[in-house]
Amino acid sequence: MVSPREKAMAKQMAKDPQKTAVTTTLEVIPANALDIPMFQVLKEDGTVHKGAKLPDINKELALKMFSTMQFIRVLDERMIAAQRQGRISFYLSSLGEEAAAIGSAAALQFEDMIMGQYREQGALAFRGFTIEQFMNQLFSNAKDLGKGRQMPVHYGCAALNFMTISSPLGTQIPQATGYAFGQKQSGEKTCTLCYFGEGAASEGDFHAGLNMAAVYKVPVIFFCRNNGYAISTPASEQFAGDGIAPRATGYGMKAIRVDGNDIFAVYAATQEARRLAVEENEPVLIEAMSYRMAGHSTSDDPTGYRTREEEDARRVREPMVRFRNWLLKKGWITEEEADAQQQSHKETVLAALKEAETVPVPALEEIIVDVYDTPTQALQEQLESLKAHIKKYPDAYPKTSGGVK
Amino acid sequence: MVSPREKAMAKQMAKDPQKTAVTTTLEVIPANALDIPMFQVLKEDGTVHKGAKLPDINKELALKMFSTMQFIRVLDERMIAAQRQGRISFYLSSLGEEAAAIGSAAALQFEDMIMGQYREQGALAFRGFTIEQFMNQLFSNAKDLGKGRQMPVHYGCAALNFMTISSPLGTQIPQATGYAFGQKQSGEKTCTLCYFGEGAASEGDFHAGLNMAAVYKVPVIFFCRNNGYAISTPASEQFAGDGIAPRATGYGMKAIRVDGNDIFAVYAATQEARRLAVEENEPVLIEAMSYRMAGHSTSDDPTGYRTREEEDARRVREPMVRFRNWLLKKGWITEEEADAQQQSHKETVLAALKEAETVPVPALEEIIVDVYDTPTQALQEQLESLKAHIKKYPDAYPKTSGGVK
Amino acid sequence: MAKMNLLQAINSALDVAMAKNDKVSVFGEDVGHFGGVFRATSGLQEKYGRNRCFNTPLVEQGIIGFANGLAAQGSFPVAEIQFGDYIFPAFDQIVNETAKFRYRSGNEFNVGGLTIRTPYGGGIHGGHYHSQSPEAYFAHTPGLKIVIPRNPYQAKGLLLSAIFDPNPVLFMEPKRLYRAAVGEVPEDDYTIPLGKAEVVQEGTDVTVVGWGAQVEVIERAAELAAKDGVSVEIIDLRSILPWDADTVAKSVMKTGRAVVSQEAPHTMAFGSEVAATIQEQCFLYLESPVMRASGLDTPYPLAHEKEYFSDHLKTYEAIKRSLNY
């Protein structure tokens, strides 16, 4: 029905000669034209799917991943309790999503930059953030790398190539594109991995970051944790599409959908994405399907918007038991070893908590530091009058008045 | 490889039981997983594709569409010249894209709201905006519905259900979703059609507006004019994907790609989109492939970024000759009639231009009107001192001092 | 009359507005079934249905863009931005669109039905992004109204005015007082005029100007000053835009001294406008410069929140500086 010349013209018009054909019947592209399956290696019971290929993970790495998982679960549990006891003001658990963060971080090189949202403490722990470092941040004390300026869980560490977390959602997505652009320009064979939730993917910054990454072909992995909720808002009220993965096609970007509760699948997917990013300059969007088993944060009570039944139905798919079962069957760990490890994590966490609690807040002088590279004259004056004020009313500012000379 | 139970679980997890299947082999979804053809009825020479179905358009409507096309081309040409002569400060031509605006507007009901970007004067003319109204806006005179406040081509008319144009790109996209939400809530069987360029589709507001429309299932048609350029930026540096249409799938929205230079294809596509929007509450994204034959605006000189050869290659696909040829062959118009019509448009346009030029600027008092529903006390005071000032220096404010008593 | 906290007063205002006019709808992140993270919209979805009280996707620029369109269509959208700190992605829609909609169209179209609600302010251990007081960022925007209540009675009356005011209104709620401020509030419909300040306490020696949660801080400072024998006149602006310079000027002409106390960082906070205008209008009456007690010119810190905050003691000291100049 269409002449070759017509076809050629149409192709030229769409800029990419490969892409557009002409049709003479009105075709409405259906709302879900793509069908993207979810990659899974481990079954729920920890056995491997028949025919599925395990990623190349040695015992040491597997045990490090498992230990990090157990550690994070202990940390999360302990700090939720600490918040309830009023020892810290806020906490945010990654319960049920540990495999997504740890499996992906494990597939990176240490030099790769990680930009997180706030529920990826597993990635940070895998990188080597110490329990003391976690605690110092959570207690906003003088040893916190962030100098006590942000709320708990807003970790960051330059030495570990882990960008400091920022609360406004989605902002790190175009930043990751820019960071990766710099990596590509510098010629180092590194990439940036950027985590975000399916809720944050609604922000305009998501659109900006992904489109620009596809245009510039930068080594970035966009890792979406689709955990079904944004605070109380279920994914069904967040978007009408089939999750986040099909959006990649809209940008001309590659995509992988993976079971976020299967640490091997996450590892393998991220490894392949890293290869594409670093070796072929192909940005990749990974959508990891999981479930936020905890409340959104300690400020949230999920019973207001979902049922116990729903939670129970999801709990059976949780990632840690699955991985543990695989390790047990494989013989790389025993029940007793696993339990002992967890016990030991508990003790470490508790000891560090108690220690961090005793560290004072940062010195008052820090209040004006880092606004600029050096404090402006106006800030110095503001600090001086603040000091004079505190000296006048030391009891009103008990945390800092002791240090004001 | 995957048990039925596994499959069921996976489906449940993705919220929509129909959607997610499990795969045990790592599948990377390619960057251009969708292949969206372009709908065309009329061939370049104005003959109908074999087997293609013409939309149901009677002679009267066809001639109105054609007359509007001719009118707009005359208007655009004349006003570019007027700008060159220094009679107006700015103009923006829709040369080559007349079919997209007029064909789509013709497929709507008059009660449907149109929200434009700035290159859809054809839609406004089709709705009945008079040449006087065009001219009054272009000359920012006292009769301009917009009271001379915005640059030329920022038309708007409540009586014609055509929202006033705003320069910031993309802002009208989520607004269209909101407008359509109101239409749906009110129970009237109307929709909103929202025009924007492929450049504007990069804005965060595009993402916001389309995603929300898909979630709320509102009667809105997003009409993207993909004309290959955003000022000097070619589409190839705007996005890496296959145009704009595949993004709809990412939002779970229906899409149609159409030849924007084929007025029948545009008409048919918009008619079907309107049916889906109004009768099935299905928002639709239409991507109309065209080419911006003029410079971006009178401030632009395209020879700085594209070749004559490219322009010539595109010119052969232009929409007006194609439509005219069809009308001639059909016998609904003769060469002489068409030429006479064009000549008559020329005279009308010139007369209106001369008339509008003589109308003075809006009264000075208008400067504080419409900031709020009624001017605040502070604004009244500002106006009073402005008046006193102008009385003191009447020569410095020649356009308004005569009216200041 | 009923005892309500500030949240309940907001909820009651929304309830009254929705009952009164079925073109009023409320939406935002988590405001639907859940009733909002602070529960301000609690119960409204059950009562008015999912079409009039609903969740939005997580996109502030979309929430306000959508709301602009809905208002242009003739509705009265009440859009919630979950925290004032997250209003900035919507800055373009508010400053370039909402505020200019009527003017640019010559009144062919307007978004007068729009109200944007957002919690603001510190003192809740929120650090950088749950503590900001961004009113000054918006106050440079002709076409917008900005309103901030200080207690439950005001919250309900001002919000009802805002919703039905024929201009778009940014309504900022002092989240520190959501549960802390409790008072008698009429259960029915009533309004408080926009653009008018309130003299909260009469005095003769110095005028102290504030708004929202800061008024309580000023009251404590005034008590300290009273012990020194100083009589403080306290003015609550209630509206930041347009603001009631007349009431402030009248007071300052009487007292001869003025202090502004505000939460936001010092430079370019709204107190700058108050000081600039008052020194102009009251120049010959002023016995000392208009003083400002403000937050420090830093992002909002967590561990040093107490030190950062322009509390009652700093306000009291500013009053003394004004008197002893």
Place this chain on the structure above:
Amino acid sequence: MAKMNLLQAINSALDVAMAKNDKVSVFGEDVGHFGGVFRATSGLQEKYGRNRCFNTPLVEQGIIGFANGLAAQGSFPVAEIQFGDYIFPAFDQIVNETAKFRYRSGNEFNVGGLTIRTPYGGGIHGGHYHSQSPEAYFAHTPGLKIVIPRNPYQAKGLLLSAIFDPNPVLFMEPKRLYRAAVGEVPEDDYTIPLGKAEVVQEGTDVTVVGWGAQVEVIERAAELAAKDGVSVEIIDLRSILPWDADTVAKSVMKTGRAVVSQEAPHTMAFGSEVAATIQEQCFLYLESPVMRASGLDTPYPLAHEKEYFSDHLKTYEAIKRSLNY
């Protein structure tokens, strides 16, 4: 030295910076091959390649988000926003991210390498969206520097300072002067310090403060005043944040009178901060209130641009009001 207009001076600064340090890159809408709609980046892609001078997709929030990431990585991105009126979609990235990047991380990370260039201001028949002067919107943001040159010499020297300053800088260019302002400019590298005002003309009777394109307006007003025998001291702030209150205060202590002349709408324009600070620091020296000549509190109109504008006559009248108070 060479004769350059303001655009050529900008172009020369970019050229020098890119030649000096290969981590400097410039990008924005249409800045690549085409050289920007004003041609400020003309020739740079040819000279430094598509990796260092390139077009971006049409998304301001993305441009600044991308630039933030690139700066955090250790580069010196110079991002162009095509018009100051279109910077608002990037407001969140600038105010919540750029400005707070270093502070919130305890200096683990910073975006000090970032410079944002954008043309601002009216007088070019641009109406609502090609005329705004949005500096005040950003001046409430600790962590940001804001710089505005008034002529080609300043433009180059200040831009070179901005690019290599270890803090993020918003660099606003007076587009009305792009081609109109011509002057001698060194072809090589040189810098002008940020945060320091310049006394453009010494005088004894009244201090008039301005910045950017407005300085020329003030000069014309000062000429009119000179004919009345009034000696005007003119101060160009050059930096809006941090701003040089000391230089202004010193001048006002000498002259006893102050006027600010500014393009932006009156309420909450940067002149409010100047007036608030000066009345505080110079209270005992002031013989009349600090006066402000500003745009009207309306969106920027087209047909009435001349009437709206705070031109030399309005500035001259403000000077007279200050003197005759």
